[in-house]
Amino acid sequence: MIGIDLHLKLLNLSPFVNRVMIYMQGCFAGGTTLRSAKDLAENNCGACVLIVCPEMMSMYFHGPIRMDPESLVVPALFGDGAATVVIGADPMSTERGLNQLFRACQSIVPNSMHALKGPIHEAGMAIMMSKKILEFLAGCVWDCLSHAL
Template sequence: MLQLNGCAAGSSSLRLAKDIAENNRGARVLVACVELTIVAFRGPEEDYLHTLVGQASFGDGAGAVIVGADAGVHYPAERPLFEMVSASQTVVPGTDHVLTMRITEAGLDGHILRRELVPVAAENVERCLSDAFGQLGVGVEWNDLFWTVHPGLRAILDHIDKALRLEPGKLAASRTVLREYGNMLGATIIFVLDEQRRRMEEDGEGGEWGVMMGFGPGFTIETMVLHATSNLRKK
């Protein structure tokens, strides 16, 4: 059970499921990510007026993924979609105040310092990506990747686009989910993965290597290198 991981919960749970599956022969791990922000809805209180902003910014959502290793060996009927090649977690020093979640006498509470959060995310993304692909010995151009990024704020996506000099449409899966569903905290990344799957299966969007990124309290950046299976790549 992972709680109070905020927007990074979905990425964190997939990282944990990867470890469990790879260390337990034949295991299949069900990841269920449920975010019910409605349970935190309440009227304004004198010391917690800022919670109204959070209640208006986040929505409810739920998603599930089955994670396993040695696909097709134990269960021949399986049809794997994305291979999670490597996963890492980075906590940016001196940023624990930028994004917080806690339980208070008024219920679930948290702070988002947007003016600090947006540049912190954009400034550290390239370093996380370079470390992840460098450890694998894989040389890639950022525009050759497919992208599944947690769309916490539109401004974060805009700044990542600019920082990595991405071509238009590279973050389309994230932008589509944010536009249609909003920020559903940890569950959002599963929606983005599904949207990226749809784009590759139905629209023929290409890409062999990709990356998944989640952001959460800390300030924490979850980075996962993905590899599209032949079930997704156009032949």
């Protein structure tokens, strides 16, 4: 699969560098990628893991769908963006990062199966959020923080 990683040629990385692509996962990809990069760096002596996360919400933007006018809410709230970070785990390295990634974890919010949905229509994929999404999040913040810390 040709991916965005092929556009990183400006970095002059070896064509033999191991790559992992996580596509079409939205915000979920950020947590998954941090957790995976931490595991890769800690389990491969001297490894540095480059994370590049582009988010292209504009590809979900299209005219309103008659049956689902709320399909315009998510593209209106969230926009395109990108972030990058290098993760390493060598305690003997002379390089010192700005931050330490102590732990990376994810959680499933109970009863949230329908909080976000992405049905495919004639205009493409539409991302829709439940009006109760804030209730779902508010109800699990304490448990998620307790687990993480």
